[in-house]
Amino acid sequence: MTHLKLLSAVAALAIMAGNASAQVKIAQDCPPDPETCGTYVWAHTFAEYLAENGIETEEFERGALGDEAELLDQVSSGLLEVSMSDLRSAGSLAPFIYGMNLPFLFASHAELDEAVERGNLMESINEGLTPNGVRVLALVANGSPAGIFNTKTAVNTIDDLADLRMRALDETQIRMYEAWGSTGTIVAWPEVPSALQTGVADGYLNAPVVPLMFGHDGFLKHFTDVRFSAPVRVALASEDWYQSLSDEERAIVAEGVAVSTAANREWVTGQDKVLEQLEAAGIAVVHLSDEERDRFAEASRPLYEGGLASPEDIAVWLEAAGVN
Template structure:
C-alpha cells in the first residue's frame, strides 16, 4: 500500500522525503526571513537539527501540495513536519478552535500563557494521535488582529454598524454580527475583488495582512483591537515522531522550542514594522476609544461556548485568569 502511495505522489509531482534520515519540512509560504513568520520558525528549527546531525529539507510555497494534500502526507509519514492551517484540525480536535476565541487573549504573551496553563496542546494531541498527527506548536504570522476597512475610522463599537465585514465561514459571520456589523462570507481568493466592488468593506486580520496581500490601495483604515493572535500550526507525523530514539526526539523537541522563540521575537519586531508600512501606504491607524474594547468583549463572550463547548471555556477561563 505504501509503495502504491509513493508511486501516486511521484506521478502528481509531489516531493518525497529525500532519504529516510532526512527530515522533510513543508511550508505554505515563501522562504522570506523578513516577512514570513512561519519560515523564521522553520529555518531556526532546521538549523538546530542540522547543527546536531539531523539532516533536513525545506519545501516552500506549497511545493509538496496544498493544505489538505500536505496534511494527508504528514499523516502518512511522507512529510515529517508541516506548517498548516488550524482549521484542518477543527473536526478532529474541537479544542483547536480555542485559538480563535475573539477577545479571550489580551495579547500574544497572554495567548502563550493560556496555552501552557490549560495544557491545550496535550489536550489537542489526545484527539489527534489516532489520525497520525501530532501538534507541536502555534507559530504566529503577525500581531493581534484588528479591523481593516474602506469606509471610515472605527474607534467605537457603534462605528461597525454600517460596515460589511468579510467572513471566512459561518462562525465568523456570527461573531461579526454580534458586534453589530453586517457580514458576508467571501473566499480569501476573492477578497480583493469583493473590496473593489463593495461586496465587502473590510476584514479582520493582523496589521501586516493588507500589505502582504496588496490591499493597501483599497483599504484605508485600520483599527488595532487585540481581537486575537494569528496562529498557524506545526504538525508532526505521529508515526515518525514515535519511531525516533530518545536523543533524536530531544533534538526535535529542542528545535521546536527554538523555532517558537525565534518566531515570537520576529512577531514583536514585525508588528511595529507592519504598522509603519501601513502608514507609508496611506492607511490611517485609529485606536479604539477607552472602554470600547470592553463592549466587543461582552458581545463576543456568549459565542465562546458555541465555538469550543462550555467545558473547554471553563478550562480556558481558569487559565486566562
C-alpha cells in the same frame, strides 16, 4: 490547485518518501520573508536547526504541495512531515484548540503562552489530535494582535461596522460579525484580493502585518487596532513520522521546536513598528479606546457559551487564562 498540479505534488511526495527516513519536508505558508512572516521565521529556523544536527530537511514554498486541506491529508497520512497550517486544520480533527481563539481572551502572545503553560494545554491539544495522525509541535505567532481592516471607512466604534460586509473564515466568524452588528461572507483566502476590489467583501479581521505580507495595502484603506486576539498558526507534524524518530532524533526535534519558537516570539515582539508601516503604506490607523474595545468584547460574549468549541473545552481555556 489544479488536478494536474495536485497529482504532480503527490507524485513528488511519493518519490521523496523513498528517501532517508530521517528527512523532514516542511511546507511553508507564506512568502520567504523573515521581516513580515513569522511562520517563515519559525519553519526556516526549525529546518536549519535540524540540518545542523544531522537531520536532512527540505522546505517547500507556499502552495507548492497544495492548499490547507491537501496539506492536512498529506501530514495525517505521513507523506509530509511538517506543515505550517491554519488553526482550522487542527480544529477540524479536534476542536479543543479553537478555545485559544475566543474573542478578546488573549491580548498578546505572552498571555497565550502563559495560559498554555499554566494549563498544560499542549498536552490537551494533542490528546485529541494524535489519534488522527497529527500533532501540533508549536503555536506559531503570525503577527501582533489582530484588528479590523476595511476599504471604506474608519471604524472608531462598534456601530461603524453596520454598513460593512466582512470576509469571514467560517460560519462561526459570520456569527461574530453579526453579534457586532455587521455581516459576513465566507471567502477563501486566495480570493480575498478580488473580493475586496469588487466589493464582495469590504474588509477582514487579521494581524496588522498581513496586508503588507500579501500586498493588500493597495486597496485596504483603514485599520482599527481592536486587539481581538493573539493570531497564531500551527506547526503541524505527522504523528507517524514523530513516532518513527529515535530518542536522539526526538530530542533534536524538541530542541529545534524550542529554538524556533523563541525566534518566532522574538520576531513578534519586533512587530511594534507595524502600525507605522501601515500608515506609511497609506492605511489609516484607528487606536480604539478601552471603552469601545469593552463594547466589542461584551458583544462577543455569546461565543464563550459555545460555537468555537464545547462548553467543557471553553471552560478549560478560561480557567487557564484566569477568567472566572
